[in-house]
Amino acid sequence: MKKLVFPLDLDVISKIIFFAALSLLYLPDWGLMTFTVFLFVSLLFLLILIYAYVKHYLRLIKLCHLLIVLLTSLFYFHSNALNLLNIGDQVNRIDSSQPIDIQIIKIFKQTSYQTVLAKIRSDNILNGQNIYLNWKDDHRILVGEIWTTKIKLRPISSRLNFGGFDKQKWYLSQGIVAYGKVKSAVKKKNIFSWREKQLNLALEKTAHLSSQGLLMALGFGERAWLDHNTWQAYQKTNTAHLIAISGLHIGLAMLIGFSLARLGQFFLPTNKITPLLPIITGLVFASFYAYLAGFSIPTLRGILALILIYCFHLWRLYLSVWQLFFRVIAILCVIDPLMLLSSSFWLSVNAVFCLIIWYKFIPLSLFQWKNESITYVFGNKVRYILGLFHLQIGLLWLFTPVQLFFFQGISSVSFIANLIVVPLFSLCIVPIILFAVFSNGLWHSWEIADWLLVKTNNIIFSLKENWITVNNEWSYFISLILILLFFLFIYWIYFSKNNILDEHRPSFYHKGFPLSLNEKRSLPKREWQIGKYIGSVGLFLYLGYMIKLFFLQPLWHLETMDIGQGLATLIVKDKRAILYDTGAGWKTGSMARAEIIPYLQREGIQLEKLFVSHDDNDHSGGVKDILQQYPNIEVITTSTKKYSENNPKFNRSFCKRGKKWHWYGLSLIALSPEKIVKRSKNEDSCVLLVTDNKHKILLTGDVTIEIEKKILSSIGQIDILQVGHHGSKTSTSQFFVEHIQPKVALISSGRWNLWHFPHQSVIKNLQTQNSLIFNTAHSGQINIHFYETSFSIEQARHKFSPWFSGLIGIDRYLRLQ
Known part of the structure; x- marks a missing residue:
């Protein structure tokens, strides 16, 4: 008798979960799946599945399993969104005359007034929920304090212009359901964690330093003290990713811990040396850095991804890079469904995606120097520099379209800025800051880090004027050209019979041209086929955009x-x-x-x-x-x-x-x-x-x-x-x-x-x-x-807008009108 149990493929499940999560980016609130709909459709699929098992319809069994996974995933993600919307709709019921206890979770801005993320600690319908506050009270606040306040709370709301920043989407990505202004406040007590004590201590020790804002941003992920001009300078040189603690910093902490453990193993007997100790030590360091950063969304992503990768490794699950990519993303989406609303999430995902494509098609080992692989010819220092160049070229080429989409501009010197600044941050500044946090500024470590940051800032400020603002039309055109050039470059490397870099043309070597291509290079065929399909769709969409732009525009x-x-x-x-x-x-x-x-x-x-x-x-x-x-x-x-x-x-x-x-x-x-x-x-x-x-x-x-x-x-x-x-x-x-x-x-x-x-x-x-x-x-x-004889009306917020852009704080029925 045939075995009827269908073993669900984990890769298929991870992709279903990911694409179900993507629905949160497009569905309006009335399109989100309620429990009633989920229950009704689940029962229907269950009946079909039972029938398929009875009749031994294997294909139908497989389809039902997949549909049930999809349905369950959709309900899980949609229920999180509906829960936030329902809580937001009840904000107006809070009696503003009653005092509310709040705990300060994060300080966003520290200027003439403060903006903070707080958690409600009062016995009302918002207990335990995150709120955004404008703190104009005279008291200066610290993370971890609990205050009794008088607040006029409102459901979250924001301006919405075409292509502009949707702050309401950002609110929801942080789990924020209400915002308000603090009318008066009395401090109730302090509940400082070790991190918060270290943060407050570091603020005191760095008060006299000109780079205090950067030190706090890199040490604790707190940008409230970061000068706006400094932040803009890093943005305009495409180096702002170095300030926001994310996967790069978590990976660096992992490397520091791993290296220290490996160094310590030199002093151990051979039988005591295991590969597990450096990995665990690295993960501990990375987790500690994530903790220092308050387990913010980018750091949480980074540490979870590292833990999952090494768990797969320790369990001897040998996965392809794409299997690992989709499984990690699926798990991250399940852990925090609202992560998808964060721009930083998509910047990280696209950066990893671009690097996978780059190293798949254009690995450094593809090139040879004097008929030997570049990765083996040179010493460690030269290989590191070549690897950094190779990495930055890949990011410049493939990540530029993402950069244009999110920031509507690019720095003409970003390649140079990153080549200079990334090693400084990775090898010097961040390790010294971490040491300063651990040691409470021992050996003038805060001052040394500040001195390095001052020198780095001088470089960044000298390059910031090279920012080029690019409008939407040019962004699409530049992105199309870059992608087409990449496809042509791949074709030239793997298919062209007249490739001047082929090593079987020794005349170039004899003429002083020692660079050639590895004769054993092989095209990643699956990625190439998928890339051609995606590229064709992208080209078709761009042509449709151009037709609309030139032939269907109003007067x-x-x-x-x-x-x-x-x-x-x-x-x-x-x-x-x-x-x-x-x-x-x-x-x-x-x-x-x-x-x-x-x-x-x-x-x-x-x-x-x-x-x-x-x-x-x-x-x-x-x-x-x-x-x-x-x-x-x-x-x-x-x-x-x-x-x-x-x-x-x-x-x-x-x-x-x-x-x-x-x-x-x-x-x-x-x-x-x-x-x-x-x-x-x-x-x-x-x-x-x-x-x-x-x-x-x-x-x-x-x-x-x-x-x-x-x-x-x-x-x-x-x-x-x-x-x-x-x-x-x-x-x-x-x-x-x-x-x-x-x-x-x-x-x-x-x-x-x-x-x-x-x-x-x-x-x-x-x-x-x-x-x-x-x-x-x-x-x-x-x-x-x-138009010639008529006109049409277009609204940024309408009935079909994604759920996170709709009006919150009114009756759900009215939102559907």
Whole structure:
């Protein structure tokens, strides 16, 4: 009788788990699998499986097993997401008048105020949950302290612009379900772990050192004390991965422990020397470093991967690199399903993937020097340098598309910067810092590490100006070229009959050309076949993108950005733009710097004009940053206010009733104000009528009802209305709406704004005219695309958005609307 039990292949299971986990990146909240659905479908599959066993249908048995694994994996991952959403929906039920006990878990920022990750330790529905806090209380806090606080908690929420940073996704990757501001706080007690005691001690000992922020980042994974300029310098040289403790650092700690154990074995009798001791010692060192870093997501990934790799080795499970790759990822996803929402996870995964491809197809042993393998010809030091060059070339070639996708730019000197800085960090700085942590700064180790970091920073700062911002179109094109070149290079090495490096052409050697290819080289055929299929799909998708770009583009766009409580609207045509208002500004930044300028750079849009409707901060707070980035643009204002001390004589004109601008086929007509003032207020807002002779758009700033009455005679029916004053009842009156009858009404407001905009009376006025109402607080960025005789509306947040981007803190049924 045939054996009916189907042995599930672990490699297939690991891939199923991984692809099930990937569903968390794309499914909307209504597409996540609930327990009821899981139970119903599981019973159905179970009945089919029983039937298949009875009838001896082996293929059906195999299929059922795989489907059950897939179903179970989907439910496991989706239940984690649904649990966070359900907890987030209950945040508003917390009584903010009651004190809440919290424990400080991590400090994110240490400036004029502190931002922290805390865990709730009170007896309420959020007990044990992570929350994000703005700590503006005068008290300075330390990790490990427990405080009794008064907090106004809100469900997590964030701005959402196309292609921009989704902070809500980041919140969820950290298990954060709520955020709030600390109104008052009283320290209750300290519960310092050994790590936290060492961190606080290190802060005291390094207070006088100029590189304290880097020392704390490399020693404990705490970047709260890291200077913003230093962090940017490392980012702009593609060396920021050295600051964030991740797999590289954990592997280095493993190597240090392994080497020390091997060194100690020289003093042991031969019969006492085993390969197990160095491995265990290395893992202990790596685990200790991960502990120092607070077992953050990147360090947790690194240490788990190392433990799994060595467990497989000790159990004598001889796995291919791809088997190991997928099994480790599957286990990591099971341990922390929300890890997939972290950008650092995908940077690590892609880095490992690129290195596997590089060493599979272009190993260093592929090359020969004077007919001998490079890996054996030279001494250890030369081999190390060649290996470092080989590694950096592979990362530069294959990892650049990933770099462009995540950071929209690249450093032209990243290759040189990494060649110089990686050995310094690996061989000197990190080991000295670890010694300083262990020994409490013995032998001036903190000072030595600081001196080395100062010298390293001098190198990094001298190279930071070589950062090149690359827009999306060029990013795709550069990525395509790099991948095609890689395919051609592989073909040239393994298939070309006229390869100048073939060792059977001795004439090159005799002419002083000693480099050749290993005659025993063999093509990884399976990877080559899969690569060809993936490459073909990628090329097809790129061609589809190009067709859309050149043949299906609208004539022009109106783009209302999500900048919280404020206004910033772009008029875009042929990659040129007019900006109407800049959003808010504050002491250390602005919405222009945080959202508008990065968006323009991502999209490759050149800003030509800036209209400042009036001088309230939520409309003009980013003018200074816009002028700094685009010093030659024309700025049209309704006041004589000086917006920039660095550029006091900028190209300025005024918005005054009756003035017209003609811009690439569009007409902009000023309907208000009637005079220019020293400082413009709501009633002085620059009201613009924008038209292409087929569509009409009205931009109103914070115009008041009195001004609406004055301009009525100049306006007919409107297609798109930018609702005045974010939906305040001081604008958008009933008679005004009845007169212009807008088809679409756009509201720009913050979700939890203090004034509860938009006002219900305004919503009612618009609804009576059957206007489609869109609010950036709910929809994120709102783009309207204009065609010859029609227009379409695109929202950054919509019904089909991934679950982590949807609105949290409202009834689940309302989210589905």
